[in-house]
Structure formats: C-alpha cells, structure tokens
Amino acid sequence: MTVVAAAGKAVWRELTASYAFVERNFNLTRRYWAWEVVWLVYSIANALAVTYIGAGMEAITGVKVDTAHLVLYLLIGSLVWGYLSMVFNSISETVSWERWEGTIEYTFMAPISRVTHLLGQTIFSVVYGLLFSCVTFLVVVLFFRLDVAGANLLGALAALGAGSVSFIGFGIMMAVLPLLYPERGTQMTHVMEALLLLVSGVYYPVTVLPGWMQAIARFSPATYALQSMRDALLDGATWGHLLPSLGLMVAMGLVTIPVGVWVFSRAELYAKRTGRLKRTG
Amino acid sequence: MQALEVQSVSKKFGREGSRHFPRFSRKNAADEKKPVYAVNDVSFNVGRGEIFGILGPNGSGKSTLIRLMATLLIPDGGRVLVFGHDVAREPGKVRRIINRVSVDAAFFKKLSPMENLIYAARLYGMSGAEAKPRITEILTRLGIERKKIDAPVENMSRGMQQKVAIARAFLTSPVLLLLDEPTTGLDPRSKRDVQAFVHELRQQHATTVVLTTHDMNEAEELCDRIAIIHGGRIVALDTPAALKARLPQGDRPATIEDVFMELTGKRLSTEEEEDAA
Numbered sequence A: 001m002t003v004v005a006a007a008g009k010a011v012w013r014e015l016t017a018s019y020a021f022v023e024r025n026f027n028l029t030r031r032y033w034a035w036e037v038v039w040l041v042y043s044i045a046n047a048l049a050v051t052y053i054g055a056g057m058e059a060i061t062g063v064k065v066d067t068a069h070l071v072l073y074l075l076i077g078s079l080v081w082g083y084l085s086m087v088f089n090s091i092s093e094t095v096s097w098e099r100w101e102g103t104i105e106y107t108f109m110a111p112i113s114r115v116t117h118l119l120g121q122t123i124f125s126v127v128y129g130l131l132f133s134c135v136t137f138l139v140v141v142l143f144f145r146l147d148v149a150g151a152n153l154l155g156a157l158a159a160l161g162a163g164s165v166s167f168i169g170f171g172i173m174m175a176v177l178p179l180l181y182p183e184r185g186t187q188m189t190h191v192m193e194a195l196l197l198l199v200s201g202v203y204y205p206v207t208v209l210p211g212w213m214q215a216i217a218r219f220s221p222a223t224y225a226l227q228s229m230r231d232a233l234l235d236g237a238t239w240g241h242l243l244p245s246l247g248l249m250v251a252m253g254l255v256t257i258p259v260g261v262w263v264f265s266r267a268e269l270y271a272k273r274t275g276r277l278k279r280t281g
Numbered sequence B: 001m002q003a004l005e006v007q008s009v010s011k012k013f014g015r016e017g018s019r020h021f022p023r024f025s026r027k028n029a030a031d032e033k034k035p036v037y038a039v040n041d042v043s044f045n046v047g048r049g050e051i052f053g054i055l056g057p058n059g060s061g062k063s064t065l066i067r068l069m070a071t072l073l074i075p076d077g078g079r080v081l082v083f084g085h086d087v088a089r090e091p092g093k094v095r096r097i098i099n100r101v102s103v104d105a106a107f108f109k110k111l112s113p114m115e116n117l118i119y120a121a122r123l124y125g126m127s128g129a130e131a132k133p134r135i136t137e138i139l140t141r142l143g144i145e146r147k148k149i150d151a152p153v154e155n156m157s158r159g160m161q162q163k164v165a166i167a168r169a170f171l172t173s174p175v176l177l178l179l180d181e182p183t184t185g186l187d188p189r190s191k192r193d194v195q196a197f198v199h200e201l202r203q204q205h206a207t208t209v210v211l212t213t214h215d216m217n218e219a220e221e222l223c224d225r226i227a228i229i230h231g232g233r234i235v236a237l238d239t240p241a242a243l244k245a246r247l248p249q250g251d252r253p254a255t256i257e258d259v260f261m262e263l264t265g266k267r268l269s270t271e272e273e274e275d276a277a
Helices: A001-030 A032-057 A057-061 A067-101 A105-109 A112-142 A152-172 A175-181 A185-199 A212-215 A222-233 A238-273 B062-069 B093-098 B114-123 B129-142 B156-170 B187-206 B215-222 B239-243 B254-274
Strands: B004-013 B036-046 B051-055 B078-083 B098-101 B175-182 B208-213 B227-228 B233-238
Touching: A001 A032, A001 A112, A001 A185, A001 B114, A001 B175, A032 A067, A057 A067, A057 A212, A057 B093, A067 A105, A067 A112, A067 A152, A067 A185, A067 B078, A067 B208, A067 B254, A105 A112, A112 A152, A112 A238, A152 A222, A152 A238, A152 B036, A175 A185, A175 A238, A185 A212, A212 A222, A222 B004, B004 B062, B004 B239, B036 B078, B036 B098, B036 B233, B051 B062, B051 B215, B062 B078, B062 B156, B062 B175, B093 B098, B098 B156, B114 B129, B114 B156, B129 B156, B156 B175, B156 B187, B175 B227, B208 B215, B227 B239, B227 B254, B233 B239, B233 B254, B239 B254
Parallel strands: B051 B208, B051 B227, B098 B175, B175 B208
Antiparallel strands: B004 B036, B004 B078, B227 B233
C-alpha cells in the first residue's frame, strides 16, 4: 500500500509539474496577445493566399474545375502546414525561447523528468494548434462560402489529433536542434518541417511524386493526417473508413515519442558535457 | 555526511575533435579550439549549515563550479556529491534538494513575479494554492510591494528582479542553496536585505549555502570559510580570520581584499611574466 501510495504521489507530482508548462505557456500567450492576433492574421492570410490558387484555377488554365473541391483540398494542406508549424515551433521553443529568456538552466535544473517537461510543452502546443487551425478553417470556409454540410468535421479533427501524437515525437526530436545549435537550430526545424510536408502531399496527391518520394511518404504521419482529413472533409468519410489510418498514426506516435525522448535525453547529456545549455550557447 | 563534497573535479571547454566521428574532425590544428580548463582538480568539502564562499576574478571558474553542483554540467574528471548523491549519476535526487540563484535574474519577463514563481513552485511539486501565500510572504519580506507582484517582471528594476530570483530559490526550501553572485548590481539596501535573508535561512532552516561573490565585505561577513579560486584552481581555503592572518601585519589590519589581491594578483603577474618569457 505504501509503495502504491508513493507511486501515486510521484505520478501526481509529475502531472502537477506538467501542468506548470501548460499554465506558463497559457500565461505567456495571454501576455503576448497582440502577437497572437498578428500570428492569426498571418495564418489566415496564408491560408487564403493558398486557397485562392484553387479559386483562380479556372481563370489560370481555362479549364472547368470543381473550384469548391479544389479550394477545400488546398485549405486542408494549408491548415496542416500551419498546424505542424505551430506544434513544431512550440516544442522546439522548449529550448530556444527558454534560452532567449535565460530560464533554460532553471527549467533543466528542476526536479522533474524530461518526459514530464516535454509532455507539458506538447500538450499546450497541440491544444493551441488545434484551436488556431479551427479558427482558420472557419474563417476560410465562411470567406469562400464553402459547403461542408456533408463533411465529417469531427473525423477531420480526430485525424489532426491522431496525427499530433506522432508529430509530437518528431517535434521532440527537432527540439534537439536548438539545443545543439543555439544560433540556427530553430531555423533548421523549419527545414525539417518543409521536407516532411513535401513528401507527404501537402497540396497535391502523393501519387504525383517520384517513386522514391512516395516510398518515404509511407513513413510520414503527415501523409496519413492529410489523406484522412481530405477523406473526412471532401468525401464525408465514415469513422469506419478513418479508423485504420487514425490507429496507424497513433501507433507511429507510440514509436516516435519514446524515440524522441531518448534522442532529446542524449542531446541533453551532450549539452551538459559541452556547456551548451548556457544562454549564450 | 558532508553537505557537499567536491573531489578532484575538473571541467574543460573547447573542441579536441570528434571522438565519435574522427573522419569529420577538422584536420587543421589552427581551426581547433584549444581546450581550456575552467575548473582544474578542485577539491573541498562543505559541512551542513555552513556558508561557504568562493571568491575569484572573472573567468576563474566560480560559475562553472556552481553549474557542476547544480547538475547543469557533467564533470570531465572527479565527482561532486551533494548529501552523498553524485550529481552526474543521481541528478534527480540532487535536484530535489538544491536550488540556485545566478547573477542574471532569469525570468519570463512578460510574466509577473507571481506567475513566474507559481511556475517554479509547480516544478518543485507545490500546488498553486499552497504556493501563492508563501510567494506573497517571501516577496513582501524581501521588500517588494504587493502591487508589483502581479505586474510584468520587465517593469521592475534589476535589483528588484534579483530579489524575485532569490525568492524563487527560497520558495522551494532547498537544503543546499547555490548563490552565484546574487547581490551583483544591487543597491546597498537591497544587498543588506538579501544578506539578512541568507543569515535567516541558515539560522531557521539550517540551509547550507555556497556563495560566489566579487564583494569581499559580503564574503567576510557571511561566510564561515572562503575558497579563493584562480585559473580554475583553489589557491587558498580557510576561515576569513585565518586567511587574513596569512598576510604580514602592517599599519592597518589586513582585509580579505588584501588576501585576494595578494593571491590572485601575484599569480597573474607571474603568468604574464612566464608568457612574456
């Protein structure tokens, strides 16, 4: 009983600590509210700019196309790109923002496991990213007066959520870059994100890619997130149709998250051996 | 058991080439940064409830030593034990009983002292309800007005920010408190507040304190023993009175500053002469 109580206390302690990151990031978002508005405007403008390619396709090619279908197809790509950017940014900020503020040594010195630390950071980033994506989706749908009556909206949200489980693992791996390369690490995460989306069919079907890229696409969770969202929003796919992909994305996450935490722990040890935790790098 | 045991600890920085990927190591020796010992074969013990000072010029290895004790660096040689726990092998156990205040008051500057400290408290297992009254109590005792507790830290003076940093460390009731130049940049009154708080912490909670400082008076007033570090090595370690007694008695009583200048100044000139030779 004492062992169980001690274990329960330890788990509760770690959960409380995880919540510390959620609360801190919420407070920071609140204090930087003007920046959040700017970022939302940028995201919406970006989504509109991409979806206007679909709206203008008839004028560009002179060929009749299903404009509403194409606009929604591109919107999904834009949403996933924006969402992935937010999640990866937020996770890689585990290091870069804290280094900028000078708090990194305090956080890394706290008596919590690295899993707790990264879990807290990722929970916030996923919730924040999902909210942001929903607002952007709503604005663009209203802007183009898109008919989404037949769409499986919850299914699309579930696809993004399930994709998030595996994105978190990738994000944690990418958070290593600012830890090891203080000056350019954050920018390097953008390169990784763009490569991931390139092979995953962000604005096009994966089938148009060269064979070797299609082979890589099979291992990218973004491929399944994009496809499932398109199935749910464009074709109103049922839960039965979506479940295998959702399961696959969660399974990918169950592999990538432990791998990500392991990679991060190794990088942390390296940083502590070489003195790279320090703010100035 | 000692509160802190530093046993033949060394730490060097700079690159000697990759151990894991020797093919990719830079071939040109001129491109390599020569490794420099920040801490070189340093040993000392600190007893429970002791206030132990580390004095040294800039770049002498004081902060590296503190970082090694704080589990933020891994020693290249030797070991550091905090209440018997090795900082490299049992960092989790060490972190539960230590805290640190560094020279730069590192905070999320847009957040208020209360928000920053609640974040810190949660990391140390405290709930918000438990932490809030304690935070208010510590901050007000350190002379921070109540209205500033909920305003962004960026609106506070450097001295005030440093007091919040000290409150953050005190909040978690550490058994070993590492103070890395905590009063640098503070006005005399704030300095005195902090020093009084350190005394009180030792008297009421038997906290062991390791303090690095440039302020010789502060070291003399607060510390039971002082180590003078220079070039990564300890050049003297004793009580303030014993250190002063080492100097020949002149017209006026010797001060810790005299001892410091004698030990570090002479060594510096010797090194310069050696370099010139």
